[in-house]
Each structure stands twice: as structure tokens, then as C-alpha cells.
Amino acid sequence: MSIRTMARQVLVLFFSLVSFSSVRAQVTYSVPEEMPRGSVVGNIAQDLGLEIKRLKSGKARIYTTDSAEHIELNRDRGLLLIKEKIDREALCGQTTPCAVHFQIILENPMEFYSVTVEVTDINDNPPHFKKNEMKFKISESAVPGVIFVLERAVDPDVGMNGLQSYSLHPTDHFTLKLQKQADGEQIVGMMLQKSLDREKKEQMTLVLTALDGGDPQLTGTAQIHVTVLDANDNAPVFTQKVYKTSITENTAIGTAVIKVSANDADEGSNSKISYSITNTEGVIPELFHVSENEGNLKVIGNIDYEKSHRYQILVQASDEGGLTDQCKIEVDVVDRNDNSPVINIMSKLNMIPEDSKPGTVITMINVQDPDSGENGKVYCFDGLCSLSSPDLEQ
Template sequence: MRRQVLLFISMLSLRSVLGQVSYSIPEEMSKGSLIGNIAQDLGLDVKRLKTGRARLHVGNSAEYIELNKEKGVLLIKERIDREALCEQTTPCAVHFQMILENPIEFFRVTVEITDINDNAPIFKMNNMLFEISESAVRGARFELERALDSDVGINGLKSYSLYPTDNFILKLNENAAAEKEVEMILEKPLDREKQQQLTLTLTAVDGGEPQLSGTVQIHVTVLDANDNAPVFTQSTYKASLMENSQKGTSLMTVTATDIDQGTNGLVTYSISSNAEGILDLFEIHGTSGEVRLIGKIDYETSKHYQLNVKARDQGGLTDSCKIIFDILDVNDNAPIIDLMSTTQSIPEDSTFQTVVAVMNVHDADSDINGVVRCFLSDSLPFIIENTSNGFYSILTNIDLDRERASQYNITVTYFKITDTDNIQTRPRIVSTSVSSKAS
């Protein structure tokens, strides 16, 4: 895939300076709050911000931050919710550039958004229901729905507690994704004749200060004897899935067997709703165990999905397995060129490698599918240089002569390296005028 942009460029004198500065602020700061003195931190005079018509370039991002040119400081423009901006991704940061003109200078700015404990653990289910046979033996395991906490790090989910503990205790496990999984373990056998119903309270707490918590009730119905629980043929299933897979695609079939006879040997399947959005993307057939895709997946949003699948027999005994889908990237995003600054006229006595334009080319695809290249026609007295990741500058490559050529059309061609066999240009005409020598 290739696109083409033609630039109209004109200015007296330009130079490119690339610097960077970083700040760290907590989320939820109020509008107008001070982030930092960017003029001081970059060693710039405040007057330079005015004469250079300083501005912030945020690309396609939301404008959370604004520049006060009078004081040379960065301020909060819109309240930032770290969870809405980055979800569980850490570190979470806003990236943008500050652009100056006359001459052109641009600086990369990173503002890291740190987490505050503003979310309590929550359970997606109002309550959990279990039907457990009175013949279940000590040590029988029952997987519980995990709580969700939008906060990260120390403010995230820390531990669980169960009350009362007359018959069951909790066991916490940490999976490969460092998530805490919780099981209820039968410690004392149940007796249906003594108690047919049990109600327990599961509490999840985070590690923040002050500590926040969420609760859910567990209702246990004690059934008559069911001697054997279902057993999955695999504890973990793995498969790869293209991000452009169509809704309705059959992905795999999981199987659990129960050696009991009659209704006690009938197994049904379900996906635990312990991960945000999983039930909007995948479904499982209750009796066959066939897993289908029902939503749209996107490699750029998530590279992996884990489904926790439960098999339950008619006596209430369960087993669980995990399905891990690795999402494969598809070259489904076009490069985007963002012209950050240009000049329309340049003196013929400009110094060698004077900057006439600065642009950013980026692609949402990942790995090799997101690699973009830019080039100019060899016949032009200009070159294009990749000044940093995704940023390009167009510079003069030879001495200019207004009498020989007073105007140039510059064509910037960019393409994804995975599409070099299918390069197509869509030009926009751009002119650069060459003016007389400065007196």
C-alpha cells in the first residue's frame, strides 16, 4: 500500500531541533492544574514560545493538555481518567509534540498518568449459584468468578476472604498473566439431611489506601449423591486466530467426560464471565462444547484472549479448563501521514540541508505490517530523512538557484514494506518557491 503527498513549502530560514521532556502526574487532576514548566525544562525563553507561535501537536489523540504560552507551562485541559485512557496497560502515558516556527523546532513530550485508587473491586455476577452433592469428598474444588478492578499495581486486586468457613476454605492461584484466580475448597463434607442450603459471602479487597472492597454472595444447594465430576480432556487448549475472522466462525470444540450414568453423567458447558468483554466476543454451545466467534476482534486492541470454560454435570460437580487464543495481525490499516509544519518560500542562498518540512507517518498495524517507508524523487534537490521513529524531515540537498528553477513540486511517496509489489500513488500537488538572495 502506498500513498503520496505533495507539499507547498515556503519560509526564510528553518532548522530542526528534536528534544524531549517527560512528566509524571496522577490521574483525575482538575482542569487548569499545572503539569510542568516546559519552557524552563527545555531551556527556552518564554518569548520564543510567542515569536515561534508555539503549539501542541497531538495527532489523533484527545486533547487532554494545553500550553500556556504566556507563562511557558503545560496545564490540564480535560480531566484524565487513566482507566478510560489505557485500561490495564502500564505504564500509561500521553505522547505529543510541541512545535515552534521561524525556525522550525519540535520537541517530543511524554506525560505519564499514574494510577490512584479510585475503583473498588467488583463482581460481574450478582450472586454465584452452586449445586453440590453431599457425596463430594474433602478437597473438591469449585472455581469462583474473579472480581474485576480497573486500577493497576498496588491499587489493583489484592486478595479474597470467605465467610463463614464452616465447610469451605479459599485457595488463591496466580496464573501466567499474574491474575489471582480463586477456588472454593470443600474442607468439611456436606450433609443434605442437616442443611440443604448454604449462603456464604466472598469479599475481594484491593491494596490501595484507603483499601476498597467488593462482595458477592455464594448460594450452595446440597444435592443427593453424585459420585464423579466431569473431567476435561485437556486442562488448557490453545489456538491461533486471525484478527479478520468472521463472526460465526467455529473455533474449536472442548470435551469433558463424566463416567456417571443417567442424568448425573450429562455435562453442560459455559464460559465464565470473569474478563471484560469476553462474552461479547465468544460463545460456547451448552451441550456440544463448540466455541464460536460472535464479535469482532482486533490485534491492535488485544493480542491474546483467555476463556475460562466450566463443565458441570447434573449433580452440580464441575471441572474447568482454559482456552487461549493468540490473535494474528492482519495488514488491515493504511498508513497515515500527518504534515506537522511546512514552509512556502526558501531563499536561494539557504544553507545546505535546510529543513523545509516536518511530518509524521504512522500505521496502526503491528510488527512488520506497521513498517512504513518514505522517499522522494531522485531528480529533486531535496532529500527526506527519518529523524526518529515515524518522524521525517525534508531538507535541501544541493545549492538552490532561483534563476535556474524558481519553484519545485515535491512528491513524498510512502508505502508499507509488506505492500512493495502493489505501490499506488495518490498525489496532491505541492509547490516550493525559491526567492532571491537575502541582501
């Protein structure tokens, strides 16, 4: 008879009778990121109701399936301490809440306790622009109300410490225009509010400022250089505002994903369209590239379903007169069964006394498979204690 379990579930082997007395409690702590090494996370002995001598006699230790141990146990004091300074952004990126999970293992008798340490954000990153300069060529015939898409700032902090607002100065000819889409993404643009006259002013410089909501508030800036050109009456227009497609993880580099297309009613050089990806944050520029002239989106990096299930790619079409349009490509990643189950021995007895009682714990095993759905289900068979993931692709 097989026992079916999911990844990360702890399996306990017994002689004959099943007992869960070895699992006694679960404790949760919360600490801010960037705490110095040696800082106290919590009094684990007190919170678990254990005496110091039990920690020592049981050879209490931390067990984690992650090779990076951020927390250490001081058995003499019964305290959990910061082992290495934790950078929340490096640990979890934009994922919230951010937490470290591990177990406290004791022997003689064998026990384990689950511990979660939530790492909270501090405002240690200002908003910033990948490019500190943006250049536009705009026709003097551009009609007030036309919007020019700007590069968005990025801020690895989360919540109120993350990016909150923008400002644009001066506002003689342009004003800031923020457009929130249905999926929550925000398009940042500057809207022409007063007609341009190349004969009066051919060059102008604006400053775009990004602000977070921390205390103190942090900011980042980028300069916008505008060159005023003679007439270009029509902006490019994409045939679709949203393109949708899907690819399997581990798709070969160079594979064409989808083609976008825009049209421009102008003639000559003003109708020539070039395409570019405007995402500057995260991994999008490392994974995808759009051909400048054809608008073909291709894979240029390793696509891993376990890292991201979906990518949203912003593509801009620009004509030589400086007018633009933008579309979004939604790429869903299909999981492949490319990860084998992994067995880790959490703790075991080297010798089993012949007078051991039924229900005595002899081994604790951690089993996990990072794949999802059916591909991530793990099967453990009694006796053989062998694990397999169904239909694993070799």
C-alpha cells in the same frame, strides 16, 4: 534511494543537507490521574530553556496524532496544563506505564520537542464482581477437598491499588482456595472441608469479599448460594487442561474456533455436562461464546490484532449435580495487513525565500502504520514523498 523507517518515526525534509538541529530535547513529566482541568503539569518553557517571547514568536503549539488532546500549552505562562480530566483506566486499561506522548512545535525557525506525560494510578475503583450472586448445587456425597471455581473480581486499577486478596465467610463447610497458574493467572475457588448433610441443612449462603491494596482499602462482595443435593459421585473432567489455537484478525462472526470436551463417569442427569465461559473482565464475553451443550467456541465480535495479540479464555464444565472442572483456551491472533500508512503534516512553510540556506527545515511529517512486523514497516521515497506498506490487502 529510499529511506526506510518504522511507524511513528518523525521524518524531516531538507533542501539538500540533512540536519537534526531542529530536535533539541525530550521532557518527561508524571501526574496522577483525575487531576482537575487547569492543573499544572510542568513549566515547559523553563524545562526546555525557552523564553516566553520565543514561545509567542514561534507560535508554539502542541502536536499529537491522537485526536484526543489531554494536555494544553499556555504560551503566556510557558506552562503545560491539564485540558480535560484524565481517566487512566479509560486511557490505558491495565497497560503500565500509562503515558501521553506529543510534540511542542515552534516556527521561525522551525523546531520541535518531544514530551511524555506519564499518568499514574490512584485508587479510584473498588474491586467488583460482574455478578453479585453465584449459585451452586452440590451433592451431599461430595468429598472434602473438592474445589468449586468461583467468579473472579475485577479492578481496573493497577499495582497495589488493584485487586490483592479475597476472603470467604462463614467457613463452617468451605474454605477459600487460591490457585496461581504458571502464567500468573489466579483461579479462585472454595474448597469443601466438611461433609454436607442435606437432611440437616439444604441451603446455605456465603459471602466472598475481594480486597485491593489501596489506602484506604476498597472492597467488593458477592453472595454464594449453595443448594445441597443428593449423590453425584463424579465431577466432569476435561480431556485437556489447556487448549491452544490461532485465528486471523477480522475473522468472520460465527466462525468456530475450537471445541472443548469433558467427560463425566456418572450416569443419567448427573452425567449431563454444560459448558460456559467464566471470564467476566475485559472483552472476552464480547468476542467469544461457547455453546452450552457442544462446547464449541465461536467468534461473536471483531478480532483486532492491534488491540490484543492473544486471548486466554476460561471455560467451565458443570454437570447437573453441581460439580465442575475448568480448562483454558489460548487463542493467538495472527496479524493481517489491514491498515494503510497515514501521513500527517506536522508543520510546513507556506513560502520558501530564494535566499534560504542549505539545511533549512521546510516541512515536518509524521508517518505511522498501526500494523506490526513487516506489515507495519513504512517506506518513504525521496522526491515523490509517497508512502506504501508492502503487500497491503485491499
